[in-house]
Amino acid sequence: MTVELLIGAGVMLVKMAVALAVALGLAAYMILLERKLLGRFQVRYGPNRVGYFGLLQPLADGLKMLLKEDIIPDGVDRRIFLVAPAVVAGMALLAFMLVPFGETLTILGHAVPQVIVRTNVGLLLVLALSSLAVYGLALGAWTSDNKYSLLGGIRGAAQMISYELALGLSLVPVVMRARSLDLSDIVAAQSGLPFAVTEPFAFILFIIAALAETKRIPFDLPEAENELQAGFHTEYSGMRFALFFVGEYVNMVLLGALIAVFFLGGWHGPVLPPIVWLGIKVLAVPVFLIWTRASLPRLRYDQLMALGWKVLVPLALVNVLVTGAILVAA
Amino acid sequence: MTPLGALFYLFAALGLGAAVLTATRRNPVHAVCCAVAVFLSVGAMLAVLGAPLPGVLTVVVYAGAIMVLFLFVIMLLGLPAGDGALPPGRFLVPATLAAATLVALFALIGADPTAKTVLPAAMAGPAAVGTILFDKYWLAVEAVSILLFAALAAVMLLGRGKTGRKIAAAGGRAA
Numbered sequence: 001m002t003v004e005l006l007i008g009a010g011v012m013l014v015k016m017a018v019a020l021a022v023a024l025g026l027a028a029y030m031i032l033l034e035r036k037l038l039g040r041f042q043v044r045y046g047p048n049r050v051g052y053f054g055l056l057q058p059l060a061d062g063l064k065m066l067l068k069e070d071i072i073p074d075g076v077d078r079r080i081f082l083v084a085p086a087v088v089a090g091m092a093l094l095a096f097m098l099v100p101f102g103e104t105l106t107i108l109g110h111a112v113p114q115v116i117v118r119t120n121v122g123l124l125l126v127l128a129l130s131s132l133a134v135y136g137l138a139l140g141a142w143t144s145d146n147k148y149s150l151l152g153g154i155r156g157a158a159q160m161i162s163y164e165l166a167l168g169l170s171l172v173p174v175v176m177r178a179r180s181l182d183l184s185d186i187v188a189a190q191s192g193l194p195f196a197v198t199e200p201f202a203f204i205l206f207i208i209a210a211l212a213e214t215k216r217i218p219f220d221l222p223e224a225e226n227e228l229q230a231g232f233h234t235e236y237s238g239m240r241f242a243l244f245f246v247g248e249y250v251n252m253v254l255l256g257a258l259i260a261v262f263f264l265g266g267w268h269g270p271v272l273p274p275i276v277w278l279g280i281k282v283l284a285v286p287v288f289l290i291w292t293r294a295s296l297p298r299l300r301y302d303q304l305m306a307l308g309w310k311v312l313v314p315l316a317l318v319n320v321l322v323t324g325a326i327l328v329a330a
Numbered sequence: 331m332t333p334l335g336a337l338f339y340l341f342a343a344l345g346l347g348a349a350v351l352t353a354t355r356r357n358p359v360h361a362v363c364c365a366v367a368v369f370l371s372v373g374a375m376l377a378v379l380g381a382p383l384p385g386v387l388t389v390v391v392y393a394g395a396i397m398v399l400f401l402f403v404i405m406l407l408g409l410p411a412g413d414g415a416l417p418p419g420r421f422l423v424p425a426t427l428a429a430a431t432l433v434a435l436f437a438l439i440g441a442d443p444t445a446k447t448v449l450p451a452a453m454a455g456p457a458a459v460g461t462i463l464f465d466k467y468w469l470a471v472e473a474v475s476i477l478l479f480a481a482l483a484a485v486m487l488l489g490r491g492k493t494g495r496k497i498a499a500a501g502g503r504a505a
Contacts, residue, residue, distance in 0.1 A: 120455050124386040131394025142359060142405050150405060157402045161395060181456050
């Protein structure tokens, strides 16, 4: 009994370490990928000095951020100021515990599921964690005691509340087809056609809403450089500033994993081994996000709100209704 | 005590402590943070009790949406931020009333003979909760949603003020 418990705890620790390493490693190289691709889109090379092909650039950046002075401005609420960036990065990393990486393995007669936490409310828990990340942004902005930060924080909070609705509603058809909120079951339900094919509208709505949730161009109003300096993280420096960044890039990878699980059939795919398929799908999404960033200008604030409330939410509701009608008829 | 029982009391204690802090903080943003901690504890308690769906919904709805709106309004108002706790005189009367209500509640529960039977441990899956909610209590769910909708419409009407109504009557958009 005790041995079983110890083995279970050991396996769990190994799984957590692997997930954390993959998430953080991918996030670090996502920054390099973004800079490289943006360079190419803008007809320049991007970083290519640190290491071959600029491959050591994330390491150099991390070292630089660690060694920089951690400035805490006068007039801030110290406790909240210090914790806010960790909330953003922590919530993004926590969500990785729910992402299934593959089928349940059998090692030495023990069933080892390739997911840290398998729960029958997985999809809702992902949404809950993403909605809690708003606190890091809003509190960090409020406590900075800077009008640009405050404006960025207010924009961010309003934007994330507005698009959460569309995000949740766009996933309802997926749950209706998979008949489960468990991420592993949702992947299993796509062993035939992925939901991106059977639920194309839900797929598009989810991508747009998720783009807004990650606060990237064209939805980067909380940190719109030409209006708000750096928006909600104006007053942050050194590693705390980097934590906001890590949060953003971990969120990009997480979004890739979620789109792979909800719409692209997770690890299912022909010929190649499952984990390779999952990797391809997870990485395809950030490349798409970077491409969008290089192609589109930023929305105006009223356009952003109008798109969320007057277009995405009604469309998502109609999509739920139509999917329900199709499922009842079938 | 089982490990789950210990976790339950841990989260209950955390929730209670955070609730006391919520009621006594002078700084509204600190109060919001404590209220979020309360809802997270309640969500964890529900999950430990074998009802993960209501637990996660508590976090999504209360911590993830409603308290963000509170924070949003506080940020918009730009209230002067105090620090520390309110003077005891400010919350003595409400606290006494709340304590009296709690005592009355426990007395009522204690008087009910069925309250002492220990229920068997159970796990309520999302499908079971959904079926009960929309099959057995569909009328209550619909009534509440209509009530919320009416409140929403009323707020819209009040919030637009006189000029907004005039513009709307003239067929224009109230911005």
